[in-house]
Amino acid sequence: MSDLPIIDEDSELLLLVARGDEKAFSTIFNKYHNRLGSHLFRITRSHELAQEVVQDIFLKIWINREELFSVRNFKGYLYVISKNHALNCLKRNALENELTSELDDNQDFATEDNYEESTQYLLLDEAIDRLPPQQRQVYLMSRHERLKYTEIAARLSLSRETVKRYLQISSESITSYVRKKLIVSIFICSMFLF
Incomplete structure (x- = not known):
């Protein structure tokens, strides 16, 4: 344990959590999950994403609970890691939306030529x-059937976290x-243009 002074009001609870005390973890979770969600x-700007990040963060805290021995300001620590995780989730979602948008934009040009459209699909x-079978099934249930993580988890007898990870x-x-x-096809097309 560190010789640094403990300045956090939750320090005793955090030490118990770091030692694997589930009741102390539950107390910390109950104290912070609503504030963190807000x-x-x-x-x-998404209740579902905010809830997912809260669950991810507390799961991460529990898995890496030994690190809590060195945390001196839990509230600050909690808000920093949750903000970073939320921003990473937003970036990942933006990237996925950008790809979808690119495919949609490309489909506008493809309507002139059915061959290009069918190639993109x-x-x-x-x-x-190319996805492994269970990942493919989870992906299709989420994207095509528009099922929520919990619904997919229940249907496939998986944990919600496994569904999310898949x-x-x-x-x-x-x-x-x-x-x-797409990069390869752009490169090939550009070769023919010159």
Whole structure:
């Protein structure tokens, strides 16, 4: 343990949490989850995303609870890591929306030529088909059936966190695959233009 003075009003609870005390963790969670959710809503403008970030943060705190021995200002620590996590989620969502928008923009040009349109759909289908079976199923249930994480988790007998992680991995994989293919096709087209 550090020789630094303890300045946080929650220091005793944090020490108990760091030692694995679930009751102390529950007390800390109950004390902060609503305030943190309100703070995150101001950042994300989404109740669902704010709730997800709160759950992610407290899960992360529990998993890495030994780090709490060195935390001197828990409230500040909590707000900083949650803000960073929320901003990362917003960036990831923006990237996914940008990719979707690019595909939609490209579809506007493709309406002139059905071949290009079908090629773009095939590219997206190809990326989805390359996903591992359970990730693909989670992705399709989320994007096509518009089910929430909890609904998918219940149907597939998975934890909500597993569903969320599968969606993150599959979205990143699809985005990466589509971008690589688009870059290659742009490069090939540019070769023919010169």
